[in-house]
Amino acid sequence: MLALDIKHLNKKYEHFQLKDVSFQLEKGYIMGFIGANGAGKTTTIKSILNLIHKDSGEIYILGKEMLEHELELKQEIGSAFGDINFYTRNKIKTLTNVIKKFYRNWNDDAYYNYLKRFNLNENKKIAELSTGMKVKYSLAIALSHGAKLLILDEPTSGLDPVARDNLLDIFQELVEDGEISILFSTHITTDLEKCADYITFIDNGQIINSSEKEEFIDTYRLVNGKEEQMDSIKDQLIAYKKNSFGFTGLIHTKDFDPSWDIKSALPNLEEIMIYFSKKENLHV
């Protein structure tokens, strides 16, 4: 079953547009949603949550069309925006007491368990929490109302490496039972190398690739060649950088010919992201 199914999503702004965004997230898995700042991650997430009106396309969550079943589905979605804070001068207790009334499956025991596990003191004010603690608080809320799909926008940005690692471990534990699915956007690609099952890469409003992590990386090769070799294969490259020894470039695996006598290696996610953004600059 698909936890999230996005088909041909389009949204046009004056200076930016989402173009035919489609991807699927299988239930019980973690999908990392990567892209540079301004690539369209938050716009996509806001469209999924129906916070902005899409121009066209369809969004299915847990098999149901989002627009038609918005209220019902919002009971099953937990969302957190890493960089937006709400009612920061209120205590956790006050905020939770207000929020829990909205959810019919709210479980107080689960909530207190998560507070304990995440070391959250309910008498603290939101403003007193560290960035990591705020994300954990959002998670505690989402999990206590029985959310099946967690949509997290940049949950790890602004966290120190220890807190990030800790959070990623929690993500992995959550999906273990196969009930919960997580879509989280980030530009910190090392997070995904640690915990994502699927990767969706968005660049300039378009989905470049969405697939299982190893397969995603395997789609590309990083090639290292000498300057004189560059002209012959330049057109096959997605983008390249020149250096004093020659050049380094990214290429689709299918375009790579082993007979070229050029060193090749598997790129990491960061390199894929960087070369794609370079490609765009070449065309400007």
Next chain:
Amino acid sequence: MYNLLMKELKLGVNPFFYIMPFLTGALMLIPSWLYFLVLLYFCFLTIPNMFAGYKTQNDLIFTSMLPVTKKDIVKAKVSVIVILELMHILIAMIYGMISVRLYPNLIYLFFKPSFGFWGLCFVMIAIFNLIFISMYYKTAYKYGAATVVSITATILFAGCAEWLGIQNSFVSNLFKGAGTEHLTTHLFILIAGIMIFAIFTIIAYRIAIKRFEKVEI
């Protein structure tokens, strides 16, 4: 809807704004003052401060992520505004009753706090709601322009009413002189005022829903 209203009353409205009606209402005790101002303070202070609070606390996105309809979001907010307005008017009325008994022989330069006067106050607040609520929901966060335009309109209404009270002997008599004793006329004005208040607020609510549906959060 009930949960949303509770959310507004517990989180959205600072407790200070529940005390405000008692503070501004006490201004009714100033003899022969321009009593329209007592309620205008609600528009001058409570509204912009409350909505600034919503903006800084990211209330819009917070509320939108809850499992609620956009219609209910507007309904809850309009309800909160109306609850606070009624608090302001009722408490001012009580202070007004004390005021007329404290100074029985006063010559009023501006309107005396009679039932008819409160009817006019309802109309004034009705105008405020119609403009403020409908303008605010164009964006659901920009409260500045909506406040300026709605306050200007309410001041114009109050100013014209008081001007009529000085220029026109009938109006002057009705709201300051012997006419204040005509209970039926005054109750009629009060009821008419309440009806206008209800109608204008409902229109504002309808426009707000339509506009808010189009808002991108």
